[in-house]
Amino acid sequence: MKKKIFKLIKGFTLVELVITIAIFAAMTTYLLAKYGKFNQTLLLTNLAYDVALTIRTAQSFGLNVKSVSTNESVAPSFDFPYGAHFDITGTNNKSFIFFADQNSLPDGKFGNGVYDPRPDESEASIEEKINSYSIKRGSIISELLVCVGEGGTEEVLCANADTLDISFKRPDPAARIYANGVNAIEGSKINYAEITLLATDDSEKRIIVRTTGQIAITNAGIEGFNLVSLE
Numbered sequence: 001m002k003k004k005i006f007k008l009i010k011g012f013t014l015v016e017l018v019i020t021i022a023i024f025a026a027m028t029t030y031l032l033a034k035y036g037k038f039n040q041t042l043l044l045t046n047l048a049y050d051v052a053l054t055i056r057t058a059q060s061f062g063l064n065v066k067s068v069s070t071n072e073s074v075a076p077s078f079d080f081p082y083g084a085h086f087d088i089t090g091t092n093n094k095s096f097i098f099f100a101d102q103n104s105l106p107d108g109k110f111g112n113g114v115y116d117p118r119p120d121e122s123e124a125s126i127e128e129k130i131n132s133y134s135i136k137r138g139s140i141i142s143e144l145l146v147c148v149g150e151g152g153t154e155e156v157l158c159a160n161a162d163t164l165d166i167s168f169k170r171p172d173p174a175a176r177i178y179a180n181g182v183n184a185i186e187g188s189k190i191n192y193a194e195i196t197l198l199a200t201d202d203s204e205k206r207i208i209v210r211t212t213g214q215i216a217i218t219n220a221g222i223e224g225f226n227l228v229s230l231e
Helices: 014-063 090-094
Strands: 082-087 095-100 129-134 140-148 157-160 163-169 172-179 192-198 204-210 215-218
Touching: 014 082, 014 095, 014 163, 014 192, 014 204, 014 215, 090 095, 090 140, 140 163, 140 172, 163 192, 172 192, 172 204
Parallel strands: none
Antiparallel strands: 082 095, 082 163, 095 129, 140 157, 140 192, 163 172, 192 204, 204 215
C-alpha cells in the first residue's frame, strides 16, 4: 500500500502582503509624479522649438525673398520683411504671431520693424498677420527681456518689455529687435532678446536671439546686467 505524502506549500503572510502593496503603491506614486514632470518638460521643450522655428522661418523668408500679401488692396511683393511678434499683456501671453511687415516707408520700401494689428475693416487697414500660434497645456510667455552690450568689460543694460518684435529685412542678415515699439535702450541699439517660457510646474525655457541672427534655446539667460527702463 502506497503512502500519500502531502507537502505543505507556504504562501504570503498578511504582513508580507501589506508590505508588498505598500512598496507597489510608493513606486507607482513616484513614477506618476516623475511622469508628470517629464511630460511638462517635453511639452515646454517642444514649445521652445516652435517659437525658435517661427523666428527662423521669418529669417529664412526675409532673407530668401518670399512673396506674400495678406491684403487684397496690396499687390504681392518680394520686399516685405518677416517677423515674429510677442506680447505678454493680459491673455496675449498664450500666443505669438508670425507676420509680414507691410507698412510703407517714405523711401518707397516696406517695414517699420513692428507688428501692427489691423485696427478696423476699412480698405486702408493693413492686415500683417500671416499666422497666430496658440500656446496650450498651461504654458505661457512669462517674460520678454532685451539688452545692449556684450558683457566682459562692456556694461550690459537690459530692460523688460511688454511687446517684442523680431524681424528680418533683406539684404541685411541682422535681426531687427524692437521692444515696446523702440529698438534702443538709453540711445544704444538693442542687440539681444530673451523670450522666457513658463510651464505649469514652474520649469522654464528661454529662446535667445541676437542681432547677428543667432537663435538659441537654453535653460539660463543672460547674467550680470543692469536693469533699466525702455525709452
